[in-house]
Amino acid sequence: xxxxxxxxxxxxxxxxxxxxxxxxxxxxxxxxxxxxxxxxxxxxxxxxxxxxxxxxxxxxxxxxxxxxxxxxxxxxxxxxxxxxxxxxxxxxxxxxxxxxxxxxxxxxxxxxxxxxxxxxxxxxxxxxxxxxxxxxxxxxxxxxxxxxxxxxxxxxxxxxxxxxxxxxxxxxxxxxxxxxxxxxxxxxxxxxxxx
Numbered sequence: 092x093x094x095x096x097x098x099x100x101x102x103x104x105x106x107x108x109x110x111x112x113x114x115x116x117x118x119x120x121x122x123x124x125x126x127x128x129x130x131x132x133x134x135x136x137x138x139x140x141x142x143x144x145x146x147x148x149x150x151x152x153x154x155x156x157x158x159x160x161x162x163x164x165x166x167x168x169x170x171x172x173x174x175x176x177x178x179x180x181x182x183x184x185x186x187x188x189x190x191x192x193x194x195x196x197x198x199x200x201x202x203x204x205x206x207x208x209x210x211x212x213x214x215x216x217x218x219x220x221x222x223x224x225x226x227x228x229x230x231x232x233x234x235x236x237x238x239x240x241x242x243x244x245x246x247x248x249x250x251x252x253x254x255x256x257x258x259x260x261x262x263x264x265x266x267x268x269x270x271x272x273x274x275x276x277x278x279x280x281x282x283x284x285x286x
Contacts, residue, residue, distance in 0.1 A: 102141075102149035103175065108161070108216060110138055110154040116214050117142040117150060120194070121177065144177055160215040174211065174219035184208060184224035205253045206239065227259045230267045238262050 107113040117123045123142035126149075131137035137153045144150050167173050179187070187210050191198045198212040207223045214220055229238045241262035242254045251258070268278060 100148055102151050104139075104151045104153065105218065107140075107152035107154045108158040109156050110140065112160050112215055113140055113152040113154050117152070121220075123150065146178075150175075162213065162215060162217050164213065164217045164219070172218070174221050176209070176221035176223045179222050179224055181224050184210070184222060187222050205255060206242075206259065226256065227263065230263055230270070232270060233266050237266060241265055 114125055118125045121144075123144050125140065126143050127141035129139055131139045131153050134153070137155045140152050140154060142150045142152070165171065188198065188200060191210070191212060196212050198210050200210065202209045202211065204223075206227070207225045209224075210222045212220055225235060227235075227238060229235050238259060239254070239262075242258040245258040245261050246254045249258070
């Protein structure tokens, strides 16, 4: 038996209401360029529109002009999508509350998730959307996942409930030490200010 190894998210497809509601939300609020449209190849009554969330991957929406937005919260039963999270820069994150407030969009305010900060709000169809901003940058050549797996190991070894900044900082130091050679024989921490 062998795995079917994935190499990244290809796209997420959501069921939308009418076309303009999707365009106004995904591009008009979240800034995702509207990049492609064609009929839904499995349902001629629907259109299939595509947005770039910022990394070249795709968010696609099935729309139909006779469907209207229903803002009631989407189901969170087992097997349902709870929320979709999008990465934003610190600069955008720091403006998110003000910009959501300016549109009258209800949100949670800033939530500290230890490894990132988050703000939650619902789209016009009741889907929970999260804007996330990492509290760390991975070292060159590494991903956020590389840092998180090392920070997790450090957290578990320390008996901590959640990953903290100390675990992230130590994980980054560990990854750099493993991946970057040095001419020094002793790479341990030193005190250059000792008397």
